[in-house]
Amino acid sequence: MKYLNAIIFVFLSLLYLALSSHIKFSTNFIDIFLSQKSLKIFHIAKEFGFSNEILISKKGFDKKSLKELQEVAKELKKIPQISKVEISSKISPKLRKYMAKNYYLLADFNDTKITNTDIKNRLKKIYKSVATSVIYQPINKYDPLELFSMDFQQTSKYQKLKNYGYLIRATTWADTSNAQTARVVYEDIEKLLTKFPGVVAISPFFYLVENSSYIKADAQKIMLISTLLLLLLYFVILKNHKLLFNAILAIASSILSAIILTSFIFDSINILAIVFGVSVTSISIDYMFHYYFHGYFSKSRYSFQKRVFFGFFTTVGVFIIFGFINIDLFKQLAIFSVISLSMAYVLFSFTFIYLDIKKPVIVKQEEAIRRFNPLHVALISLALLAYAFFHLSFDNNLKNLDYHNTKLLNLSKLFNRGLQNNNYQAVIIEAKSRDKLLEKYEKIEASNPAMLGIGKFVLSKKRCEKRVEQISKFDFEKVKKTINQEAKKIGFNDVFKDAYKGIDSLKCKNSLNSAMRFKIIKDKNSYYTLALIPKKSIKSSNLFSIVDLGKSLAKDTREMKEKLQLYMLISVAFIVLVLFFNYGFKMLFPLSFLLFPLSVVLFGISLFGKINIMNIFALVILIAISIDYGIYLHKTSTPSETKMAIKYALMSTFLGFGVLIFSKTVALYSIGFVITLGIGSIFLLLYTSL
């Protein structure tokens, strides 16, 4: 029985190894924060490859800059993950051929009745222009009357970033939502650009690579500090190696059991849920310290500790409540925490008694007992909460939680300005068939004529047939005859013999072409296309979904916050109810340990900034753990032992969680800030309560 704790650990480790092929982890962080609706939109948008585009430019429109960029383009083509490199703004021969073939169907058609005199005057104008114009322009021998027009003119040979320089558009086929794959492409491009000083590049996945590296380095630094300080606490201050070794085994067993059982409930466990779940598990060290300082790790002294069970029950109760929330991350975290905390409670309560660890020597406090007045604390807390209520605002911009990458943010601004990206809004159009999709596109285009999309290249059957009918009503046979007769009289030779050739035999057979910038994709049973609508004219409509990661995240984060607020209120109500059943109207003292830290933290956040989703997440943890200390302290007969246990538990929690306050990553700092302030306020109560 002495090795029961170690045996359980070995058993769970073997079980984990046996089931490891079944256990799946997810590293997709965006899925956590987006609703199903938003996720679908971004999944489709990703299919269009817009997030895989890399933009490269160099300042200046001089020949030297152009030549250098042409060299870069040449080198880019050698990178295996790069699928397309474009520097020329010329339409591809394949697309040009397609457009020429379908010109009469796709171009705008002015079908105003035209007389013989109109034709004569138009041809005379052409002749005059040929004779007097100093700018050479070849005669349009196919459409001399300019009945058809298409806003599709090339103004420059090369792609340009307005007011900056020439531009390369490269595309990678690699999965850039995966940090590892994205890093390979990123490093290849970075390596290439070191040979070309002054050449700048940007792509959405650059943020993923650069920021994740920074956050990783930051987290590693914090973890190192945390580990060193925890080792200092256990080895130098507690000086009990046996306790440390067994506590590590117990926590590891709790984590393993939580991973194994959670994997049976969910298809995959998000790595963030595991990281935070592991941190929550470390809270169970409270139970260990309480037993240790009271000398219960000996079979002879063991007795059931109602307070520890009560503390465990309230903490687990809060996580059970959060298990019902329909936010995957919190659901996974809550279930993980319920399992790991339960396992830790069982291990610390029932296996550590066989370890026969002696009670440490505790110097009893001689000073007179000073106990805070819970009513005063409640009043102060309510005042702080009232201040926070009127001054606290929610920061729903998840980008603010990320590392502030000034270099990439400035580059993004430069490219967005030059491409005038801010003038267009990307939208997704969905329909059950390809033709219905095109019809929907045309309906949207009717109210947004400057819209860009697949409809510029392909027409719906209905629209195409309408155009064919429109052309057939225009007597082109007669027009062609008149053009050739009048042209000869004016002085032209047979230059217009091919005018409007083939216009009488048009067929609605225009099909998709791989050279088109816009595409139609099929996903499951629906067809989708991505279009760009000028922001000036866009009005929300149920015909399309707006693709704006920032706005979707903000909307989903707001909804997430509202759900979390509701569940936090239910949790607090649960704790109050449990306390009331146990202590009746004397519950104000233990309740102070929940109310005071919560109000101090909210007050602190309202003083220093806005509350974000990570603050709320940390508040859930704070609510779950803080009440334990009130329960342990309430009418304790062993104040010195209890105080010592809480002191070490708080120090342990600070070293595990609170050290995040030293992080430069806002998301981690936000958790650290809440836990540190919460722990600080519990310490304050602790030193005024005994």
Place this chain on the structure above:
Amino acid sequence: MRFIVILALHVALFASSYNFDEYKFVKAVSTEFKNSGHIDVQKDKTVIVYSEPSYKKIVKTDTNVTIEDSSKKLYHLKGRANFYAKTFIGAMTRLGDFSKLKGSSDFDIQKDGNTYFVAFKGDLADQITKAEVYVKDSKVLNFKMFMPNGDTIKIVKK
């Protein structure tokens, strides 16, 4: 003084100017039209002033082309006109300067006596298929551009 020397050197390095006669043959009307003017190639712009048959001043920069007529009214070219103007002025600038003939990725060159046969490549070939440049003592005397529709433009330096 030093500033003036640098300025003079700068002008000599980046600028070239000459008077010319332009013979434009339009196949559609089987007629050749003649214009006369002066071209001034500067570092950041090209200015062409036609004096005959009527005054027209064309200014081409990296992004724009403008035309000024005898009434001093200024027109900014757009779309197709802007595209063709930029293409042909660009070609005139390069074909008229012997030093710019060699080492271009836009065309291949073959020499026969004093004539250089230029075959355009890539995007340019859609507008100008080929050109013939007559050179004497490393100086371009005249050049002729051939269009895909059979039109030609010949520039004779004066």
